Amino acid sequence: MNSLLTPAMAGLSAGGAYAILGVCAIFTYRLVAVVNFTGAAVGACGAFIMVALVEMGMPLFPAVVLGIAAGALAALFVGFITTIWFSGANGSVKAAVTAALLVGFIALGLRLTGGQHPKRFPDILQGAWLRLADVQITNASIAAIGLAIVLTIAAEQFLNRTRTGLELRALSERPMAAELLGIRVRLLALIVWAIAGAVTAFALMLIAPLRSPDFASLSLLIVPALAAALIGAFKSFRAALFGGLAIGIIEGLASGLVGLNQYRAAIPFIVILLVLLWSQREARWDESR
Amino acid sequence: MNALELNKVHIKRGDIPIVHGVDIVAKPGEISVLLGANGAGKTTILEGTSGVIPIASGDIVLEGAQMCKASAGHRARSGIAHVEQGRTIFAEMSTEDNLRVGLHPESGLEQAYDLFPELKTRANVKSAMLSGGEQQMLVIARALLGKPKVVLIDEMSAGLAPVVVARLMQAVRLLADQGLAVLLVEQFANLALDIGDRAYVLRRGEVVYDGSCEILRNDPAMLHHLYLGDMEKDSA
Ligand SMILES: Nc1ncnc2c1ncn2[C@@H]1O[C@H](COP(=O)(O)OP(=O)(O)OP(=O)(O)O)[C@@H](O)[C@H]1O
Numbered sequence: 434m435n436s437l438l439t440p441a442m443a444g445l446s447a448g449g450a451y452a453i454l455g456v457c458a459i460f461t462y463r464l465v466a467v468v469n470f471t472g473a474a475v476g477a478c479g480a481f482i483m484v485a486l487v488e489m490g491m492p493l494f495p496a497v498v499l500g501i502a503a504g505a506l507a508a509l510f511v512g513f514i515t516t517i518w519f520s521g522a523n524g525s526v527k528a529a530v531t532a533a534l535l536v537g538f539i540a541l542g543l544r545l546t547g548g549q550h551p552k553r554f555p556d557i558l559q560g561a562w563l564r565l566a567d568v569q570i571t572n573a574s575i576a577a578i579g580l581a582i583v584l585t586i587a588a589e590q591f592l593n594r595t596r597t598g599l600e601l602r603a604l605s606e607r608p609m610a611a612e613l614l615g616i617r618v619r620l621l622a623l624i625v626w627a628i629a630g631a632v633t634a635f636a637l638m639l640i641a642p643l644r645s646p647d648f649a650s651l652s653l654l655i656v657p658a659l660a661a662a663l664i665g666a667f668k669s670f671r672a673a674l675f676g677g678l679a680i681g682i683i684e685g686l687a688s689g690l691v692g693l694n695q696y697r698a699a700i701p702f703i704v705i706l707l708v709l710l711w712s713q714r715e716a717r718w719d720e721s722r
Numbered sequence: 723m724n725a726l727e728l729n730k731v732h733i734k735r736g737d738i739p740i741v742h743g744v745d746i747v748a749k750p751g752e753i754s755v756l757l758g759a760n761g762a763g764k765t766t767i768l769e770g771t772s773g774v775i776p777i778a779s780g781d782i783v784l785e786g787a788q789m790c791k792a793s794a795g796h797r798a799r800s801g802i803a804h805v806e807q808g809r810t811i812f813a814e815m816s817t818e819d820n821l822r823v824g825l826h827p828e829s830g831l832e833q834a835y836d837l838f839p840e841l842k843t844r845a846n847v848k849s850a851m852l853s854g855g856e857q858q859m860l861v862i863a864r865a866l867l868g869k870p871k872v873v874l875i876d877e878m879s880a881g882l883a884p885v886v887v888a889r890l891m892q893a894v895r896l897l898a899d900q901g902l903a904v905l906l907v908e909q910f911a912n913l914a915l916d917i918g919d920r921a922y923v924l925r926r927g928e929v930v931y932d933g934s935c936e937i938l939r940n941d942p943a944m945l946h947h948l949y950l951g952d953m954e955k956d957s958a
């Protein structure tokens with residue numbers, strides 16, 4: 434029993450991270466209409482800047498704050514390119530631009546952070562939250578899941594209850610009509626990018642110690658994140674939350690089963706494939722509106 | 723004073739010149755009607771004025787302020803409202819949320835509901851579920867709540883039943899009577915001429931008539947000639 438529970442619990446923290454990144458992916462997709470492949474990479478920038486600052490002797494708290502700000506800035510950079518330079522381009526072009534930027538981010542990030550040797554990440558939340566026999570749930574995984582849930586609710590409430598959220602919904606539905614009503618279209622779009630970058634940076638700081646924290650593998654967390662977003666049809670934050678957690682748990686379980694262990698990295702791809710096949714059937718995938 | 727002035731405005735679509743140096747004004751309390759056949763360039767003029775597309779040359783002046791370099795958002799915040807062709811509602815939102823989007827701090831939703839009481843009963847309905855007439859009322863009311871100085875309205879009557887059109891015309895007249903400047907684009911001339919003050923007839927991107935609505939209203943033959951002048955020549 435425990436032999437399955439332990440890996441499942443380990444998977445839960447990864448699932449929390451996938452959920453957070455998935456919710457951020459939906460947030461950017463819904464509001465600025467970009468499938469953002471750099472979603473995790475910008476967060477990785479923030480997380481690694483935090484590590485660098487700590488290594489230089491800065492206390493943890495200001496280093497975390499500056500790292501979050503750096504994540505926001507990195508996301509603003511991507512946002513600037515996609516929503517200002519490529520403002521006239523369609524969604525596929527913008528997605529391709531972010532995919533290209535991801536490659537650039539990874540190359541640069543690996544170079545600056547010393548390649549694939551995992552960095553030592555400070556454990557922001559040390560210790561175990563709960564330990565039963567040999568099953569343990571760490572503080573970091575509780576925080577990741579907690580943050581995922583809080584973020585999901587916050588995103589829904591923000592969009593449905595605030596004036597800015599209302600303007601963002603208008604902007605995402607009809608950018609020109611929104612602008613003709615006096616909405617500050619570019620400013621709002623850049624705010625969306627900054628929020629997503631800041632949240633992702635913080636999330637990666639939390640979960641990096643649980644993974645092999647080199648720049649490339651953190652950046653590629655975007656794959657399970659997009660799988661989670663896909664489960665939410667790039668629309669439902671809640672579905673992405675559950676999807677992200679589910680992918681994490683399945684991954685964890687797979688790693689506990691000897692024969693499946695080597696293939697667990699393929700799980701997000703299998704999920705993406707299944708969801709795409711399913712959505713084809715439901716013809717949800719049209720972007721024609 | 724004029725609320726809005728277009729001076730020698732030229733507009734291109736891609737590389738093709740569509741509007742060739744038009745002069746148009748809209749005054750507070752008046753309705754300027756812009757008429758013309760399909761493809762004459764009416765929508766192009768409104769889009770150039772509100773900033774949806776850039777103009778090639780000329781001036782757009784709003785209460786003395788140059789607007790032609792400003793973004794669409796800036797022009798909107800300065801007081802140019804544009805009710806686009808085709809009822810651009812935010813379909814996923816309720817009627818009331820649609821109205822809130824551009825709500826000026828000094829406006830209130832009641833203004834919209836006073837003008838179109840039927841919207842109030844539909845306040846919490848998803849706007850995609852509204853009838854065509856209600857959707858048209860919604861976009862006009864929504865533009866109004868931004869506290870504009872001039873409203874550009876493009877083909878509001880397209881595809882609507884005559885009673886609904888009459889209702890909309892009456893509402894637009896009321897807005898002008900309250901002091902707003904209106905530039906109204908219509909393809910079906912008679913109803914617009916009934917409520918309008920000043921009329922422009924556009925043919926192939928040029929103003930071929932600039933004068934009172936009354937003269938055109940009383941001279942259908944002249945109106946017909948202005949609309950179709952080219953074609954008469956072409957077929958001759
Ligand atoms: N996006 C575009 N690209 C190129 N040409 C265009 C574009 N939109 C319109 N045109 C052309 O510009 C001319 C004027 O079009 P416009 O839409 O301004 O006319 P309109 O007077 O509003 O006509 P309607 O009564 O049909 O709405 C037409 O010849 C049209 O073919």
Ligand SMILES: [Mg+2]
Nearest residue numbers: 764765766807
């Ligand atoms: Mg038109």
